[in-house]
Amino acid sequence: MKKVLKTDLPQQSMKKITIKDIASKFNVSISTVSKALNDSYEISDKTKDKIQKYAKKKNYKPNFNAISLKKRRTKTIGIVIPNMLSYFFAQIFKGVEKVANDNGYKIITCISNESYKKEVETMEMLSNGSIDGFIISIAKETELKKDYSHFEMSIREGTPIVMFDRIATSVGCDKVVVDDYKAAKKTVKHLVNTGCKNIAFISTISDMNVGKLRYNGYVKGLEKQNIPFNKNLVLNIEEEDYKKYEDIIKPLFDNNEIDSVITTNEKIAVTVLKIAQEKGFKVPENFSVIGFSNGILARHSSPTLTTVSQHGEIMGEAAAQMLIDKLENKNLNKEVTTQIIKTDLVERNSTKRFVELSKA
Amino acid sequence: MKKVLKTDLPQQSMKKITIKDIASKFNVSISTVSKALNDSYEISDKTKDKIQKYAKKKNYKPNFNAISLKKRRTKTIGIVIPNMLSYFFAQIFKGVEKVANDNGYKIITCISNESYKKEVETMEMLSNGSIDGFIISIAKETELKKDYSHFEMSIREGTPIVMFDRIATSVGCDKVVVDDYKAAKKTVKHLVNTGCKNIAFISTISDMNVGKLRYNGYVKGLEKQNIPFNKNLVLNIEEEDYKKYEDIIKPLFDNNEIDSVITTNEKIAVTVLKIAQEKGFKVPENFSVIGFSNGILARHSSPTLTTVSQHGEIMGEAAAQMLIDKLENKNLNKEVTTQIIKTDLVERNSTKRFVELSKA
DNA sequence: TTGAAAGCGGTACCAG
């Protein structure tokens, strides 16, 4: 025959304790407990001590919703990004998470999936006191539609926004970007410096602002290097067509004389690498490739890929810091600012070394 | 001289409206407004109509914290994962996000960074009414430490947990896993079927449960295929040493006769591919590689990599559905269940075709 | 040093 002792019973649903429970335990008022737990000078050390000890023992935690309701702030940030499978956005997330966490903020993440509707709905769903502010990179569809009223509404209602990478220039909010224009110019310069003359440009984002900046940088870069622009060397592809990348790109090689390619996208860059090698080119000896990229593909392709790195993690950190500063009124001026993160040309093995060349 | 009309002023901080504001606007009580907004049968159509219209016009949204406080549920899920840069976890996130969103749930995401301390702190921070339940893949450090008390505590306090992939078997909660043991056995079988005899096994997770399952599956698979086990063909590497992968793996090729490798990790697989080709092997003609992987590397390596896919997105969906079912008491039995997601061998170009062989 | 009470923004029960 088994005897079941009370202490042997599993502590089923050891319910969460409230300030009221503690108050009744010690026969004091809830305000006393509240103050004691917040280490107020109004409460005697003795009382504070016993209350704090008991609270810790019982694993007391102040109810998040009660505090948020009372204080009218949640210490949580809403992130709205087009997707999470892109390494760039995952890096952004990491940066934001880090800074948020260091400052005691939580993160609610929503994926817009490049859809305007989802982006709007998502923001509405969070604009009810769930979050204190947004960090956003706008959906492709939104950018094409150019309807930014949901952002403006949010700001008007007092929920600040920080946009990064894919921004809406006209919206009055803090922003974090990289200088895509300048970066593209630099890639051209680097290719020319290492002996390239026929530089193609392949974009999957020609209809987006970031894509236009890169394209303009490419054009300007050619001009600066006194290389005539040849529109046949510019190829715009739908990102969704990734299964047909090869078929779309091959004609570029067949119909033109090219010795290098700049791409806005890592997968394209890897595809180009492959095609070039199939066509008998030696990379980087007589063919070079540079991709805008933050991915892991670049580090594992053969040869490894020279890239323009946007430093996603740093951008994420910057965005989070800007938002938190705004939320905590650390910047007393109400002006909005745009922070530009430096890009780096990460030289790997799909381009020749400029330094070697200059030494020669 | 400029005249500034009131209507010209930017609507600065168009403050959020509350139920009380609406009540006073129409000179009714707040309970009437509440009921009207919730479309209660108790309220006349006329009243409902005007209140609802006004609410919409003023962009009224019920305060999230007030409702959560009152209803004692937040409709938000906490995800705790080791990192987000891994494609697998990003896929999990995507799956969870989808199901959560479809069911009106938000997601708070925290990264444990493989740290026990961060995992514990993170869970404590959320165990205050911020979330209704957790979806978790446990940190490496936690798994080594085998200290699962924070999970048990959470469950005892009434916050359910669903674990996926990296689970703590002893913790009584719902789980989603793949059959790593069986999957590993299958990889061996496939390699043998395509003519391989000397099959190496390289792991970065030998000290983790998932890693042990795969290893055991490998051993059992050899046995089933009547291939003698050779401990020299088993290599355990620290994942952090990724920069030295090549140096660590090359001796395996130098000191043994091998014709194929199974790896627990995509990057290792790509490295093996590279080394094998350097050593003069032709992949897949006389050398084969299979990797456990969900990443993009597999689809872009040369040759592309045959993988065991864990279907991260589906796992994420399953985990979210299990949690939501539990939260909404759809499964009235209180037992915990473990759901096993099928893995697939995705045949790419790093292995020979079994079908071709059988036709020959 | 402690307690009472108002209120954060809602819900829901009960009364009229």
Place this chain on the structure above:
DNA sequence: CTGGTACCGCTTTCAA
């Protein structure tokens, strides 16, 4: 059909 009110858990002012 409408209103009064107690509460969800906590903070904060004011009074004792």
